[in-house]
Amino acid sequence: MELRVEELRQEAEKLLMDVWNILPNDPNERVYSLYQIVCSQYETDPRESHRLYYFCSGFPPHFGTGELGHNINVGVGKMQRTLLHFAAEKNFQECTRKLLTFGFVDVNVGDSTGCTALHLACREGMKEIIKLLLKHPKVNINARDSTGCTPLHLVCRKGFEEITQLLLQQPESDVNVMDSTGCTPLLLALGGMHANSKACREGFQEIATWLLQHPHIDVNAGVITPFHLAAFCGNDWAVSLLVQHPDIDLYSRTAHKEMTALHMAACKDDADIVRMILDAVMRKTDPMWVRKGQFLSYQAYEQRLDVVKELLQSPGLDVNNRDERSFTALHLAVLRGHVTIVQLLLNHQNINLDIVTKCISDNDLERIRGWQEDGDWKKTPCPRLITYIPFQKVAGMTALHFALELVEEEAAIEDRSMEGMTGVVNVLLAHPNIDINIENENGESPLYGPLRRKLGPILIRLFGRYEDMVDPCVHLLRSYCKKGDLDMSLIDPVMEKLHTPLNRLNLKIDAAKFDTLPLIHKAVAVGKEELLSVLIDIQQLDDINAGDGEKRTPLHSAAIAGQMKSIQLLLIHPSLMANHEDLDNTCFLACLYELINIYLPLVSCSKCKQLVQSSIRT
Structure with a gap:
């Protein structure tokens, strides 16, 4: 046995001298490249090949059949990778095939990051290696690395279409598993949580389509659902696919901000996606959800003109929907001074101009400030949900009260042109159903503010409503x-x-x-x-x-x-x-x-x- 080892050592040294200059610079890679060459040129038995590998890599050989299976699965170097890891990652097909014939090889052993040979092959897109590994009876296709990723996560993130198909064809493949960030393979196919990246806007359409066709797919899984992500990133093809899925939850809300996908699309001013979602809601469900949703208020305040137009065309929409402080979309549009949106709301046949707000308690104010200071999910530009609420503790305010107060501020504090808010006041006063006598909780009618600030032009417009x-x-x-x-x-x-x-x-x-x-x-x-x-x-x-x-x-x-x-x-x-x-x-x-x-x-x-x-x- 010792003589045979010496002969192998001499042959290895000679071969090493011949190929040294063409091998990679990394010592570990050199060892495995050399191992592949030795295995391809010499018909050595598994035990001697194993010993040759350890000898060439500087590890002392272990003799005895009892230790052979253990040693071939031991990782080396900083990454603690085994022969199978390197063979799979470097696309050494013959070496991989030979290693997989050993009954004692552990095909699921992980390196220092928890990656198996299948992880590495999927990450590098080694299709033939993956086919060899998938044929092994003990391979765990759902093995997870230290970040919780399975091989399917990796290929969906990279966009390897053929490999994705190979993995999805395996009956034990888990298409709904989440990594440590809460991402499913479907979320990664849509671009992951990088909401500002080009990948998130484009995604991998073929892979997403195959995942959605999988019989066990949970289309609503994830820390944020694929539907939310696609709507937020403006991925119209993804939204189109998702709304057609029979199991899609059109009403699901994010855990942190309680946002629906429709809120996200509206706050991003994406009228096309808003229209897709609204159409899906009307086709699939009782439209009460649309009628009672508060997204109209949010995007009215965010001045999303195109989205306001789309929503106001929705049958049965409650244009007077109130939040917990009785703010309506009209209140919020007035607060932003957007004349066109105010006019659109006033043109709605069911608009009520006389709804008054409720007082905001101290507890509500603290809660609101906490929400405003809280970070957005994954540091992406999350739509503003609560910032529209003015820190105004006076109750009983109509939209006209707010409009006239803002005219006062523009004229008396900021010394700005009053054209914006004056326009809002004008369209409000032009509405035949407005009541300018409603008091707030301080007993002040809308007329009181302009009188206090001596706003003659506004007063003249107000007095025009008292002609009778x-x-x-x-x-x-x-x-x-x-x-x-x-x-x-x-x-x-x-x-x-x-x-x-x-x-x-x-x-x-x-x-x-x-x-x-x-x-x-x-x-x-x-x-x-x-x-x-x-x-x-x-x-x-x-x-x-x-x-x-x-x-x-x-x-x-x-x-x-x-x-x-x-x-x-x-x-x-x-x-x-x-x-x-x-x-x-x-x-x-x-x-x-x-x-x-x-x-x-x-x-x-x-x-x-x-x-x-x-x-x-x-």
Whole structure:
């Protein structure tokens, strides 16, 4: 035996010298290349070939039949690979065939990464080696490496079509096994979890088709289903295949964000895929899922115009669907200031403009912030689900409330053009069914905000909706705002009364107090003739001669302030009583006695003449 080993050693050394320069640089690869050459040129028995391998690789030979089976399955080097590993990976077909004839060879032994010979052959696409390995009666086609991948995972990721067919033809092949990241072979065929890669958008169509045709395929398996992945990545052919599968779950949601595939397609603004999914839903199921889904709200806020158009064409869609805070798609479209989407929603025959929001609790706010700060699945650009919720704790807000608040912010805070939100306000006010009297929980109607910010153009549009009302307060504001002169010192008294719905106001303007003065007194005192002209034209006013706390009439106030034009406007009013006296028994002319430039022209008018004559008689 020792003589035979020596002869083999000498032959190996001679052969090594001849082929050294053409062998790979890696020492391990050189050993196995040499082993293949020796096996192909010498008809050595398995035991001596085994010993030659260990001798050439620097491992001491082990003698004895009892140890032979153990040693041939022992891995060497950093990767701890056996003869079968290297033969399979390097496509050494004759060597692989010979090793597989040994009854003691372990065809399923793994290297340091858990890869079997079949794993390595599949990863490198060695079709003939794979055929040899699959014929072995003990081969485990579902063996998993350290990452949980089976050989089928590897060929689906690489796109090896013929090898995929070979593996799928094996009756024991598991097509639904997940690797450590939750990927099934089908997910990998669609490009895996690399949602931004070209592979994920294109995938391997033939392989995916074969997998979907497998009798045991679970089309909904995976940490994220193939349906979600295809919809998110815009893979239209994959979506088309998946929606036709009889077992597809069109309603499945991701575990983390509770997203459906339709949500994902909508948030990616892919109208074609949205249409495919909606058509499938209508064909396969009761469309209640579409009607009650909240994806319309999400993509309305994300300003996905094409998708909004597609969804609004869906039969039975609930355009007024509310989330847990009663936000509708209209609220969210208004918050983004997208005039076209707002108009599309308003054109829907079932739109309800008067839905009000609910208050967001502190717990909800914390939960929402947590969702916003949480990372997306696999660090891919996941659609925003909760970011549309404004951190607004005031309840009872209609879409018009939000629109008018945003106009205020643009005008007063950011100093930007109001064209965007003004356009939203215009289309809302143009709708015949809008109710502009709804209060929020603070008792504020939509009119309150523009008044607070003195937004004259917006106020004029709002007042246009009150044309059929006779309330003097509304009449006053509408008329006064048309003159473009908004003085908050005069508007504040009226604003104090606008915390209640305008259609319930039963107030008289001259009874609205500000600094203890009725509004008409304040107007004449500061010389606001435009406002005064509006006030005296309102028929619902109380007696124009009503006094303040000291029984002074508006005429007294105008005289004390020396407002000539205001006095003239009051004097021509048919109901004016020019001889009214205050608590000091003083008429208005007495207040003007020292103002000769005003007094003299006035005493020539008929009412003043009568007053003077009456005073003389008295």
